[in-house]
Amino acid sequence: MVSPISGSTQAVAQTQQSTPTTATTAVSNTAKTSSPESSSANATSNKTTRSTDAERYTAVQQNLSNSKTAIGAASTANKEIDTQLKQVRDIATKLADEKITGKDREKLQADYTKARDSIIASQEKATVKSGSGNNATKTNLLTDSKNQTVSTNTRGGELEVASSKSAKALGLPEKIGSAADAKALLSGDDKKAGSLANAEKATQDTTARLKKADEDVSKRLETASLAAKAAQRLENAKAGNSRTLSADQEEQRNQALEQAKQAREQIKTQFSGLSQSSANKNVNSLSALFS
Amino acid sequence: MNKAIQLYQQTRQLTPQSKQLDAQVLAQICFALQRAMDSNDPFALNQVCGDLRLVWVTIRGLMLDEQHPYPQSLKESLLQLAETVLNELRQEPVDADLSLVLQISQEMVLGLNG
Numbered sequence: 001m002v003s004p005i006s007g008s009t010q011a012v013a014q015t016q017q018s019t020p021t022t023a024t025t026a027v028s029n030t031a032k033t034s035s036p037e038s039s040s041a042n043a044t045s046n047k048t049t050r051s052t053d054a055e056r057y058t059a060v061q062q063n064l065s066n067s068k069t070a071i072g073a074a075s076t077a078n079k080e081i082d083t084q085l086k087q088v089r090d091i092a093t094k095l096a097d098e099k100i101t102g103k104d105r106e107k108l109q110a111d112y113t114k115a116r117d118s119i120i121a122s123q124e125k126a127t128v129k130s131g132s133g134n135n136a137t138k139t140n141l142l143t144d145s146k147n148q149t150v151s152t153n154t155r156g157g158e159l160e161v162a163s164s165k166s167a168k169a170l171g172l173p174e175k176i177g178s179a180a181d182a183k184a185l186l187s188g189d190d191k192k193a194g195s196l197a198n199a200e201k202a203t204q205d206t207t208a209r210l211k212k213a214d215e216d217v218s219k220r221l222e223t224a225s226l227a228a229k230a231a232q233r234l235e236n237a238k239a240g241n242s243r244t245l246s247a248d249q250e251e252q253r254n255q256a257l258e259q260a261k262q263a264r265e266q267i268k269t270q271f272s273g274l275s276q277s278s279a280n281k282n283v284n285s286l287s288a289l290f291s
Numbered sequence: 292m293n294k295a296i297q298l299y300q301q302t303r304q305l306t307p308q309s310k311q312l313d314a315q316v317l318a319q320i321c322f323a324l325q326r327a328m329d330s331n332d333p334f335a336l337n338q339v340c341g342d343l344r345l346v347w348v349t350i351r352g353l354m355l356d357e358q359h360p361y362p363q364s365l366k367e368s369l370l371q372l373a374e375t376v377l378n379e380l381r382q383e384p385v386d387a388d389l390s391l392v393l394q395i396s397q398e399m400v401l402g403l404n405g
Contacts, residue, residue: 053331230385234331253391256375259368260398266365267402273310274353274369274403287312289345290319 054235056154057228064221066130066139067150067161071217074141074164075210077126081142081170082203084122087115088172089196095182112176119169142166142206152220153227159220161213164206170199314403320346321396328389336384343392344380347373 091112094100100108127140139148144163152159171194176182188195245253267274275285320342327335351373353359354366361369372395379387 230333231331234328234333234336234385253388256372256391257394257398260372260395263365263368263372264398264402264405266362266368267399268405270310270361270365272360273313274350274399275309275313285309285312286316286346286349287309289349290316290342 052231052235053154054228054232057224057231060151060154061221061224061228063151064217064224066128067148067159068214068217068221069130070126070128070139070141070148071161071210071214073128074126074206075214077122077142078203078206078210080122080125081119082200082207084115084118085170085196085200085203088112088119089186089200091115092176092182092185092196095176096179096186098179100179109176113174116169116172116174119172123166123168141210143168150217152224159216161217162209164202164209166202166206167193170202172196172199310403314400317346317396317403318400321393321400324389324393324396328393333384336389340380340384340387340389343396344377346396347376347380351377 091108095105095108095112123140123142126142127138129136129138131137140163141148141161142164143166145165147163148161150159150161151157173181173185173194176185185194185196188197190197190201192198273286275287320339323335323339324343327339351370354361354369354373359366376392376395379389379392
């Protein structure tokens, strides 16, 4: 099952080499996705790929947001796996009893297969999809063979969110054929691949790692959101539409501009400047302010 | 009598100069503001907004001077404009209507250059 990540289809980030206004693709669970071809395309169609500061900050924000979604999906799936591993331990403990035979054993074996399949299903549930079409990428922080790379700012800063790189079903055997198999599964220490202790340890480590990654990404997301908002406000200010003005405010603004125009014409007719003939010694002339 | 003529000549030379100096100061700040807005540089914006605040506080002080030679109506008009500008500059640069501040300041430059 693949959960879609809502938002932009392409998260954009700045690489150290790129110019400040050139956008490059940077969301990926496989290091970096920008290819020489895409760099070349960027160069040739620079005008079309130029983005504003606000867009780039928003892209970073989206990138971090996608990462947070991936971490969230992995955490939820990991919790399910933790519960399923407890069931596996119960079943394996029963299967280790040689006295259990016949239909009872078959039922327990079927329960084990079901629990193992549930673990696989939960692992798959951790997959999230971002983007669409050719830009679509899938991220699974439980089973991906590579870590997820997340852009954290517009200057090329990156954060690696580690994947657990877990094997299918955490390496648990497909079947427990005998009491001896069950005992082997239960007795192996956490360093032995395929042992139950190893699977449980991996799940606990994943929980701790995802919690830390979530805290880190959340903090960065908060900063990126503020930066994106500030950049947007700056661009709005530059464009003269920093605020949505009410009709009254708009009228006041226009009046101020009209008043400034009238004052301009009146000043033109004056012989002296603004700083002329100040008798007040506490008031500077304008030129004295910066001399 | 000679002294009076001398003073008149000095005044004739100094007054246009003071008008130009004021225009120069305001024009430089307008340029700095435009550049800071274009570059979206928060540091430069903070700096230029500080300078503008100082300029407009000074203009307000000058216009409150009863002995200032400008007509009362112009002084009142400039006081109102100073309030408008300073109201904007009391806010964070990202929240202020800097486009309005810039336009008003540029009108002053045009007037002083005229």
